[in-house]
Amino acid sequence: MATRGLLLGRSFSLLLINSSKMVKLSNGYGRRASYSFLGGSSNPLWRQNSAAKFSAKALVNEEAPDVRRLAKTARISLTEQEEFGPKIQQVIDWFGQLQGVDLNQVEPGMIDRKAEEGVNLRDDVPVTFPKTDAIIEGLPSYDEPYVRVPKVFHKDD
Amino acid sequence: MLSTLHSPRSLSRFPLHLTSSVKPRAASASSLSDYPPSPPLPVAQSPGGAPASQILTIRRSLLSGSVTATQLAESYLSRLRLTEPQLNSFIHVSDSVLKSAQEIDDKIAKGGGEALGPLAGVMVGVKDNICTVDMPSTGGSRILENYRPPFDATAVKRLKEKGGIVVGKTNLDEFGMGSTTEGSGFQVTANPWDLGRVPGGSSGGSASAVSARQCVVSLGSDTGGSVRQPASFCGVVGLKPTYGRVSRFGLMAYASSLDVIGCLGTSVADVGIFLNAISGHDKFDATSSKQEVPDFESLFASINLLESKPLSGLKVGLIRETLDDGVDSGVKSAINAAVLHMQELGCIVNEVSLSSFSLGLPAYYILASSESSSNLSRYDGVRYGKQTVSDELNALYADSRASGFGPEVKMRILMGTYALSAGYYDAYYKRAQQVRTLIRESFKTALDSNDILISPAAPSVAYEMGEKKNDPLSMYAGDIMTVNVNLAGLPALVVPCGFVEGGPSGLPVGLQMIGAAFHEEKLLKIGHLFEQTLQGCRFVPPLVADDPTWE
Numbered sequence: 001m002a003t004r005g006l007l008l009g010r011s012f013s014l015l016l017i018n019s020s021k022m023v024k025l026s027n028g029y030g031r032r033a034s035y036s037f038l039g040g041s042s043n044p045l046w047r048q049n050s051a052a053k054f055s056a057k058a059l060v061n062e063e064a065p066d067v068r069r070l071a072k073t074a075r076i077s078l079t080e081q082e083e084f085g086p087k088i089q090q091v092i093d094w095f096g097q098l099q100g101v102d103l104n105q106v107e108p109g110m111i112d113r114k115a116e117e118g119v120n121l122r123d124d125v126p127v128t129f130p131k132t133d134a135i136i137e138g139l140p141s142y143d144e145p146y147v148r149v150p151k152v153f154h155k156d157d
Numbered sequence: 158m159l160s161t162l163h164s165p166r167s168l169s170r171f172p173l174h175l176t177s178s179v180k181p182r183a184a185s186a187s188s189l190s191d192y193p194p195s196p197p198l199p200v201a202q203s204p205g206g207a208p209a210s211q212i213l214t215i216r217r218s219l220l221s222g223s224v225t226a227t228q229l230a231e232s233y234l235s236r237l238r239l240t241e242p243q244l245n246s247f248i249h250v251s252d253s254v255l256k257s258a259q260e261i262d263d264k265i266a267k268g269g270g271e272a273l274g275p276l277a278g279v280m281v282g283v284k285d286n287i288c289t290v291d292m293p294s295t296g297g298s299r300i301l302e303n304y305r306p307p308f309d310a311t312a313v314k315r316l317k318e319k320g321g322i323v324v325g326k327t328n329l330d331e332f333g334m335g336s337t338t339e340g341s342g343f344q345v346t347a348n349p350w351d352l353g354r355v356p357g358g359s360s361g362g363s364a365s366a367v368s369a370r371q372c373v374v375s376l377g378s379d380t381g382g383s384v385r386q387p388a389s390f391c392g393v394v395g396l397k398p399t400y401g402r403v404s405r406f407g408l409m410a411y412a413s414s415l416d417v418i419g420c421l422g423t424s425v426a427d428v429g430i431f432l433n434a435i436s437g438h439d440k441f442d443a444t445s446s447k448q449e450v451p452d453f454e455s456l457f458a459s460i461n462l463l464e465s466k467p468l469s470g471l472k473v474g475l476i477r478e479t480l481d482d483g484v485d486s487g488v489k490s491a492i493n494a495a496v497l498h499m500q501e502l503g504c505i506v507n508e509v510s511l512s513s514f515s516l517g518l519p520a521y522y523i524l525a526s527s528e529s530s531s532n533l534s535r536y537d538g539v540r541y542g543k544q545t546v547s548d549e550l551n552a553l554y555a556d557s558r559a560s561g562f563g564p565e566v567k568m569r570i571l572m573g574t575y576a577l578s579a580g581y582y583d584a585y586y587k588r589a590q591q592v593r594t595l596i597r598e599s600f601k602t603a604l605d606s607n608d609i610l611i612s613p614a615a616p617s618v619a620y621e622m623g624e625k626k627n628d629p630l631s632m633y634a635g636d637i638m639t640v641n642v643n644l645a646g647l648p649a650l651v652v653p654c655g656f657v658e659g660g661p662s663g664l665p666v667g668l669q670m671i672g673a674a675f676h677e678e679k680l681l682k683i684g685h686l687f688e689q690t691l692q693g694c695r696f697v698p699p700l701v702a703d704d705p706t707w708e
Contacts, residue, residue: 070575074571076559091629131308138307150549
């Protein structure tokens, strides 16, 4: 039972162990029903869940996402990191349900119409855009003919 | 409850329709006996059905001279002004509407009918993440407050060329991220059916504007259901075209492999005519398809409503996974009634099961977050948009983005950054793409043996405002019906099919029909027949129906 809970994401394993009712866990739709059955994040079972330390290792990673590092990579300064952390954790745990699916031999899919329509590119011929003045009007800091930015090089990263 | 049935006076505006000899829906004897029977509906005695096409009616009136484009524009603008304080569908209303209407009147006076495009005099709302050169385009975000694009999106350019008048930019969840329109950086839009409820999202403003008859049709964008779910919540028709049918040039990118521009209107015919006007290959969009665009307008002319079983032999697959627990019983009843209606029209409705259906939701959110983290990196406060004062470049980026983006956008960018970061790409993004292949193949199999597939457009009717604000997973769960269609790139049409108790006169429910790639004409034909023969329902919200100037 614990293994099954593991495959489908840490967040739901507590439900599986504690509930005597058979919840349809293989069906993500049943998962949503069970989520609403739990009454959402205000339910004590959920609060207990996110704080619990599990002995079993998750398939992907055990550490919570480093929100500070993510924010730096994404170039967004975050003052309310504490607020984002648990929400992101919750969603990433939910993403984890894809781990249990057998995806051997399946090609990652993008919509590709090259076979039916051929290459769909413009001719490689430069064309002048007629409204460059409108572009310049949109620049927040324009110092003709430069786009002004603050200093690029700095000592500490 | 169904007080939206119009008094005879109000039907005079619309052409009289000869409805086919369809019996009123039976309250029992369903061939799909494991679903709850639909509640008994009052039988409508009024002869008129829903209007076939407002666009064609407008065209006829303009050509016959019974109304001028200016009068029409003034009447829509006055209704807009009357209802806007309660609805807030528009972030920006154009100040050149009457000027454009005058130009159309001049054209008619000079050259007569031949000069008029197919959308002549038609008022169009444009979602604010679609660029318009003469109006601000904010994407619903403070980071682009007052941004004026130097170009029109291709869809906007085409609708203008065909005579359409852009009445304004409609409200949306920031950059298309959200399912309620509460995620807008500017204002909250209300649902015309119940002002305390959301219109859906992210094209909530477009749906509410059409529903409240502030405009005739509107443009929205659909990445995970953002045209179809608000169409269902607001009781209007919404179409998501096949990926590549409409050019994405000028649509602010959210998830490039999932985004499409879609149409909303009060009737299937209007949506079809509008789709025709904006579709087609575009050299500025390498993902736009060279497939020929069928003439959707002539499609409607050829449909014979007097035939007793016009859809005889059509195979319809009802997706089994969309009627499980978690779907409101009222929605299930409405869909069940729609199934009976389709059977009366001659369809053969059977159940289909789509394996991997439930995996679509996490796969979608992984893919959409990942692609959006890349697409939104262009908002750096340097070339356009809001810029904060900083003495160092990285701080400029970080602070401009932090002060401009809302919390949902920040969260999705962070989740996407995580899913794409080194070490996690294979676990999340690649697996999601593989799931995408599974979903696409399961749809293809189902559509090989069925003409169309049907499902509810959403598991519930419109939520109350604030209901989903602090619970991201619960909000994401509402997209279960729609995301798989985006993953597969298929077209889908949502047609209002019934009501559920709630609000002053009930809350609308939409039926989603999914078709094979580039076969919108099949969806439109079926949707049009379904809509024209639907008795007992009139999808005009009380906000409009109670207005004494509404004729």
